[in-house]
Amino acid sequence: MTQSVVVQVGQxxxxxxxxxxxxALREHAAVNQKGIYDDAISSFFRNVDTRVVGDGGSISxxxxxxxxxxxxxxxxxxxxxNEILQGPLRDVFDSKQLITDISxxxxxxxxxxxxxxxxxxxxxxxxxxxxxxxxxxxQCFFIIHSMGGGTGSGLGTFLLKVLEDEFPEVYRFVTSxxxxxxxxxxTSPYNSMLAMKELNEHADCVLPIDNQSLFDIISKIDxxxxxxxxxTTVKPKSVITxxxxxxxxxxxxxxxxxxxxxxNLLLNLTSSARFEGSLNMDLNEISMNLVPFPxxxxxxxxxxxxxxxxxxxxxxxxxxxxxxxxxxxxxxxIQADPRHSLYLACALMVRGNVQISDxxxxxxxxxxxxxxxxxxxxxWKTSLCSVPPVGHxxxxxxxxxxxxxxxTFMELRERFMRLYxxxxxxxxxxxxxxxxxxxxxxxxxxxxxLIQEYNELDATKSMPVQDVPRLIVAV
Amino acid sequence: MSIVTVQLGQxxxxxxxxxxxxxxxxxxxxxxxCSKRENEAYQASCxxxxxxxxxxxxxxxxxxxxxxxxxxxxxxxxxxxxxxxWKYGQHACFCQKQxxxxxxxxxxxxxxxxxxxxxxxxxxxxxxxxxxLSGFFVIMSMAGGTGSGLGAFITQKxxxxxxNSLKMNxxxxxxxxxxxxxQNYNSILTLSHxxxxxxxxxxxxxxxxxxxxxxxxxxxxxxxxxxxxxxAHQLGSVFQPTYSSEGSxxxxxxxxxxxxxxxxxVWSLFTTLxxxxxxxxxxxxxxxxxxxxxxKMLGVRNIPQMSENSLAYSTFTxxxxxxxxxxxxxxxxxxxxxxxxxxxxxxxxLPPLGKMSVNKELHFNTSIAxxxxxxxxxxxxxxxxxxxxxxLYTSWLEPVDAFSVWxxxxxxxxxEKCAALVSNSQFLVKPLDMIxxxxxxxxxxxAYIHQYTKFGIEEEDFLDSFTLLEQVVASYCNV
Numbered sequence: 045m046t047q048s049v050v051v052q053v054g055q056x057x058x059x060x061x062x063x064x065x066x067x068a069l070r071e072h073a074a075v076n077q078k079g080i081y082d083d084a085i086s087s088f089f090r091n092v093d094t095r096v097v098g099d100g101g102s103i104s105x106x107x108x109x110x111x112x113x114x115x116x117x118x119x120x121x122x123x124x125x126n127e128i129l130q131g132p133l134r135d136v137f138d139s140k141q142l143i144t145d146i147s148x149x150x151x152x153x154x155x156x157x158x159x160x161x162x163x164x165x166x167x168x169x170x171x172x173x174x175x176x177x178x179x180x181x182x183q184c185f186f187i188i189h190s191m192g193g194g195t196g197s198g199l200g201t202f203l204l205k206v207l208e209d210e211f212p213e214v215y216r217f218v219t220s221x222x223x224x225x226x227x228x229x230x231t232s233p234y235n236s237m238l239a240m241k242e243l244n245e246h247a248d249c250v251l252p253i254d255n256q257s258l259f260d261i262i263s264k265i266d267x268x269x270x271x272x273x274x275x276t277t278v279k280p281k282s283v284i285t286x287x288x289x290x291x292x293x294x295x296x297x298x299x300x301x302x303x304x305x306x307x308n309l310l311l312n313l314t315s316s317a318r319f320e321g322s323l324n325m326d327l328n329e330i331s332m333n334l335v336p337f338p339x340x341x342x343x344x345x346x347x348x349x350x351x352x353x354x355x356x357x358x359x360x361x362x363x364x365x366x367x368x369x370x371x372x373x374x375x376x377x378i379q380a381d382p383r384h385s386l387y388l389a390c391a392l393m394v395r396g397n398v399q400i401s402d403x404x405x406x407x408x409x410x411x412x413x414x415x416x417x418x419x420x421x422x423x424w425k426t427s428l429c430s431v432p433p434v435g436h437x438x439x440x441x442x443x444x445x446x447x448x449x450x451x452t453f454m455e456l457r458e459r460f461m462r463l464y465x466x467x468x469x470x471x472x473x474x475x476x477x478x479x480x481x482x483x484x485x486x487x488x489x490x491x492x493x494l495i496q497e498y499n500e501l502d503a504t505k506s507m508p509v510q511d512v513p514r515l516i517v518a519v
Numbered sequence: 520m521s522i523v524t525v526q527l528g529q530x531x532x533x534x535x536x537x538x539x540x541x542x543x544x545x546x547x548x549x550x551x552x553c554s555k556r557e558n559e560a561y562q563a564s565c566x567x568x569x570x571x572x573x574x575x576x577x578x579x580x581x582x583x584x585x586x587x588x589x590x591x592x593x594x595x596x597x598x599x600x601x602x603x604x605w606k607y608g609q610h611a612c613f614c615q616k617q618x619x620x621x622x623x624x625x626x627x628x629x630x631x632x633x634x635x636x637x638x639x640x641x642x643x644x645x646x647x648x649x650x651x652l653s654g655f656f657v658i659m660s661m662a663g664g665t666g667s668g669l670g671a672f673i674t675q676k677x678x679x680x681x682x683n684s685l686k687m688n689x690x691x692x693x694x695x696x697x698x699x700x701x702q703n704y705n706s707i708l709t710l711s712h713x714x715x716x717x718x719x720x721x722x723x724x725x726x727x728x729x730x731x732x733x734x735x736x737x738x739x740x741x742x743x744x745x746x747x748x749x750x751a752h753q754l755g756s757v758f759q760p761t762y763s764s765e766g767s768x769x770x771x772x773x774x775x776x777x778x779x780x781x782x783x784x785v786w787s788l789f790t791t792l793x794x795x796x797x798x799x800x801x802x803x804x805x806x807x808x809x810x811x812x813x814x815k816m817l818g819v820r821n822i823p824q825m826s827e828n829s830l831a832y833s834t835f836t837x838x839x840x841x842x843x844x845x846x847x848x849x850x851x852x853x854x855x856x857x858x859x860x861x862x863x864x865x866x867x868x869l870p871p872l873g874k875m876s877v878n879k880e881l882h883f884n885t886s887i888a889x890x891x892x893x894x895x896x897x898x899x900x901x902x903x904x905x906x907x908x909x910x911l912y913t914s915w916l917e918p919v920d921a922f923s924v925w926x927x928x929x930x931x932x933x934x935e936k937c938a939a940l941v942s943n944s945q946f947l948v949k950p951l952d953m954i955x956x957x958x959x960x961x962x963x964x965x966a967y968i969h970q971y972t973k974f975g976i977e978e979e980d981f982l983d984s985f986t987l988l989e990q991v992v993a994s995y996c997n998v
C-alpha cells in the first residue's frame with residue numbers, strides 16, 4: 045500500500061485541506077471500528093507515540109495511538125494556519141510541518157513565486173523530505189491551492205517545480221480553485237495565467253474547480269433539502285457538504301460547505317487505492333488512463349449523488365440516475381458541459397454496493413449520448429470500491445478528460461488580456477526581481493498552445509470516424 | 520502429476536481462488552453419481568493434481584500468488600482462511616507496495632526484472648513439492664498492468680527455466696466497452712509476447728461470461744464474483760480428472776499431456792510411472808490441440824449452462840447435449856442460447872468456402888483441433904461420431920488426430936451430465952481482430968505512447984506486436 049502527502053498552500057488551500065482531514069478522519073473512523081492502524085489509514089496518516097520526543101515516535105502497526113496527518117501546511121500569513129492549530133484538529137497536525145510568514149503575498153503571484161519561493165526553498169525542501177521519509181512507499185503529492193491569489197497561486201506553483209526536481213518518481217496531483225468571473229481579487233487573471241504555465245509544465249494531473257460551480261451545487265442542495273418537495277427525508281449525514289458528526293461541529297464560515305465538496309472529491313479519488321474492491325484503481329492508473337498526451341492533463345470532475353434519501357432500498361432506477369447525473373453540467377465542479385464537448389477519456393470510480401453489471405448497463409446506456417474522440421471510442425476506465433463514503437450506500441466520481449475545459453481557459457485568457465492591454469497593476473509584478481514582461485508573454489503563449497490543442501481536437505468532433513488502414517501481412 | 524498455478528494481478532488472484540474452491544467443492548461433492556471407489560479415485564487424483572497435503576490435514580493449493588500491491592492477495596488469503604476447507608501455502612505469496620498502474624511496460628520492464636529472482640524462487644519451491652510436474656497454469660488478465668506485463672515476463676522465464684514442462688496461460692479478455700482505457704495496447708503487447716513463449720492460451724472473454732450470467736444463470740445484479748464462479752466452473756469441467764481410456768477405472772495422470780493406460784491404481788506411484796514409461800502412447804494432448812505454433816488460441820464452451828436452482832428440474836440426454844455443443848462449435852455460438860442452426864459445414868468433397876472475411880455473418884467455424892470432455896451418468900453411451908466429421912476440420916490433420924474425447928462417469932459439480940469443449944478454431948478471430956483494430960487506431964494517433972516509452976517499450980515494439988498479431992489473424996482466417 046502506498047502513502048500520499050497533502051501539501052496545502054495559501055488561505056484557500058489550507059481551508060480546504062482542513063475540511064479534507066476532518067472528513068478523512070471521519071471516514072476512517074467509520075470503517076476501522078477496532079482502532080487498529082492498518083494500511084488504509086497509513087495512506088494519509090502516521091501513527092505516532094506522542095510521548096516520544098523528536099522523530100522516533102512512529103509506530104507502524106498495532107493499535108492507533110495518535111494519528112498525524114501526512115501534510116505540509118504553507119501560508120505566508122499566519123491567520124488561517126493559526127486558526128487550524130487552535131481548532132479541534134490541532135492534534136492531527138504535526139507542528140513541525142508548517143511554513144508560515146507574516147506579511148502575506150498581497151495577491152501577487154510574483155511575490156509568492158519569486159520572493160517567498162526563494163526565501164523558503166530550503167525549508168520547504170526540508171519539510172517535504174521529512175514527510176517523504178515517514179512514508180514506506182510514497183506514491184503521490186496532493187497539492188491544494190487557489191489560482192487567483194498570491195500564495196496559493198505563486199508559492200503553490202513554485203512548489204511544483206521543487207517536487208518535480210526532488211521527487212521525480214512521485215505523482216503530482218493538483219487541485220486548483222479557479223477564480224469565478226465575479227472574483228473580487230482584481231489581479232486574479234494575472235495570477236491565474238502565470239500559474240497556468242507552471243501547471244502546464246510541472247503537474248501530472250490537474251483537477252480544476254471553480255467557486256461558482258460549487259456555489260451552484262450548494263444552492264441546489266439547499267433548495268431540494270429545505271423545500272420539502274420530496275416525500276421522504278434526506279439523510280442528514282449524507283449531504284455532500286455536511287460536516288455533521290465530524291470533529292468540527294458547525295459551519296462557521298460560508299466556504300465550509302463548498303470546501304467539503306472538494307474534500308469529498310479527494311477522498312473518493314483515493315478510495316479505491318485505500319480500500320478493497322472487486323476492481324481496484326490505484327492513483328498511478330489515473331494518469332496512465334486519463335492523460336493521453338502529456339500536456340492534456342486537466343480533468344473535469346463530478347460527484348454524485350449530492351445527498352441520499354432515507355429510503356434504504358435503492359431501486360436500479362435511482363442507481364441509474366446517479367450515473368446520468370454524473371454527466372449533467374449541473375454536477376460538474378467547474379463551469380463546463382462535457383455532454384456537448386468531446387471526450388478524450390473518462391473514468392468512473394464507484395463506491396459502495398454497486399456491481400459490474402450496473403456499471404456496464406449504465407455505460408451502454410450513456411455511451412450513445414456522449415462523443416468520444418475517434419481513437420478512443422471506448423475510452424472508459426472503471427473501478428469498483430466496496431467501501432461507500434460515510435452516510436451513503438454508494439457514490440460515483442466521474443473524471444473526464446474533455447474539451448469542455450476549454451471555455452474556462454479561454455475566458456481566463458480574455459480577462460487577462462483586458463487587464464494586460466491596459467498594463468493595469470503590472471508594475472506590482474515587474475517590481476519583483478526575476479519578473480519581466482516576457483514572463484507574461486510566455487504564460488500567454490503556453491495557455492494559447494493548450495487552447496489550440498483543444499481546438500484541434502474539437503475540430504475532429506463532427507468528422508466521421510474512419511478506421512486507419514491496417515497492416516497487410518503476407519501469409 | 521501436478522499442476523502449479525501462478526495467479527497474477529487482481530484478476531488472476533480473484534479467479535484463482537474461485538477455481539481452487541470449485542475444484543475442491545466438486546471433488547468433495549457427495550452427488551458424484553458413481554461408485555464409492557470411483558469417487559475416491561477421482562478425489563485422490565484431483566487432490567494430487569491441484570493440492571498438496573499438510574500434516575494437520577487441510578489441503579494446500581499448489582499455487583503461487585503474485586501481485587504488485589497487497590490488497591487483493593490479502594483478501595484472497597483471508598477468504599480461503601475463512602472458508603477453512605483448503606488454504607494457500609504460508610509462503611506462497613509475492614507482493615509489493617505499489618501496483619503497475621495499468622502500464623504493461625511497467626509490469627514487463629520494471630517489475631519483471633526487479634522481482635524475477637524472488638518470484639521464480641517461489642515457483643521453484645512449489646515445483647519441488649510436486650512428485651512430478653505436469654506443467655503450469657498462469658492465470659492473468661490482458662487489460663491491466665501486472666497480469667499482462669508481468670505475466671508476459673514470467674511466462675518467458677518459465678519457458679527458459681522449465682522448457683520441458685507445459686505452460687498454459689488462462690487469459691481473461693476484458694469487456695469490449697472498456698474497463699481500462701489502454702486495455703487494447705496492453706492486450707496486443709501481452710498476446711504477441713505470449714505467442715513466443717507460451718504453449719497455449721485458454722481464453723475467456725468477460726463479455727461472454729457476463730452474458731452467460733445474465734441470460735443463462737438469471738443473475739440480476741452480476742458481480743465479478745459471479746463471473747469468476749462461472750469461469751471456475753468452465754475450467755473445472757475441463758481439468759478435473761477423467762479416465763485415461765474407455766472402460767478403465769483409473770484417472771488420467773497427466774491432464775495436459777501424456778495419456779496413461781494401465782490397470783494399476785492411481786496412487787501407486789511407482790507402478791504407474793513404470794506404466795507411463797512403457798505404455799506411452801501417441802496422443803499427447805497439447806500436441807493435438809496445438810499442432811502448429813501459429814495456432815495457439817483455445818476457447819472453451821460448456822453445456823448445460825444454468826443456475827443451480829434450475830438444475831434439479833432438468834434432465835438431459837447425451838444426444839441432445841452433444842448436438843447443441845456441435846452446433847455451438849460450428850456456428851461460433853458463445854453460449855447455449857441463440858445458437859444459429861442455419862450454419863452447416865461445407866459439403867465434403869467441395870472446396871472450402873474461400874477466405875474468411877471477419878465480417879461474414881453465416882460463416883462456418885472451421886476447427887483445427889477439438890477436445891470434448893464428458894462427465895456424468897451413462898457417459899459411455901455418449902456418441903461423439905458427429906465431432907469426427909472431416910468437414911469440421913482443416914485439411915491438414917486427420918479427424919482421428921484432430922479430435923479427442925475424454926470421459927468420466929463421475930458427475931461434475933452436481934450436473935447429472937455435462938460436456939465441455941476445448942477448441943482450437945476460428946472462435947477467437949473476430950475478438951482478436953477487433954482488439955488489434957482498436958489498438959491500431961489509437962496507435963495511429965500516438966495517444967498514451969509516452970506512458971510506455973517512459974519505461975522502455977518503444978514504438979518499434981508496438982509495431983512488432985501488431986505485425987505478429989495481424990499474421991495470427993490472417994492465418995486463422997485462411998484455415
